[in-house]
Amino acid sequence: MSHSKPIMFYDGGCPLCRREVAHYRRLDRQARIQWTDIHRHPEQLTRHDITPQAAMTYLHVRGSGGEIHQGVEAFLALWQELPYYRHLGRVVKLLRLQRPLDWGYRRFARWRLQRRCADGVCNTGNKKGR
Template sequence: MNKPILFYDGGCPLCRKEIAHYRKLDKANRIQWDDIHQSSATLQQYGIEYSQAMQIIHAISEDGKQLQGVSAFICIWKKLPYYRHLASLVYFLRITPLLNRLYLCFAKRRYKRRCSENSCHISDKQ
């Protein structure tokens, strides 16, 4: 069985902090953490453009399905202690669409702020 892959921006201080928290919980090494700031090679294998991954978090599920936004988070939450309960609750309450709208508002602001300083070098990674 394949591990889910989470693509994250390791050049973003907030993203690094959040992923460090998740990785600390991932003692069983159930998730492949892929820092797209370091390399976009795995993104290319899955046909995901660097600019897309910088704008919205992406994951690849265990069965190879490409996920974005809150669905990507839920994919990894299912593999993490404590967070697996949150994933179940979100699914049970059917609030994924609401959370995704909120996440997309956040992601848009994060991307604009992060890349307005030209520190994401999108043209260099494609």
């Protein structure tokens, strides 16, 4: 199997998401990650069999081996490529915190989507993002 750079799919229309990605990009000095703004390039989702609704709801990362991660697993796949964060990822795995963190993240992500899409800006098939 051919390996390539991991891809982080993010909502570039979301101010919170843009700030977080800007932070990660500053750390990615070796350009190990491909950053894909799904707000500007929604066609990239189709290439990876990710629906727009799913991508707007939860963070998705395509790993270097082609596997798709979402939620906390997506963060862990991203963090393993970044200095400092790779250590945090190891701690999360060592302490087996994925499930409780994913539980919290999914609630936050649904809240973020509802706020982001309340004015109909998102095209997820449901204006409130549910």
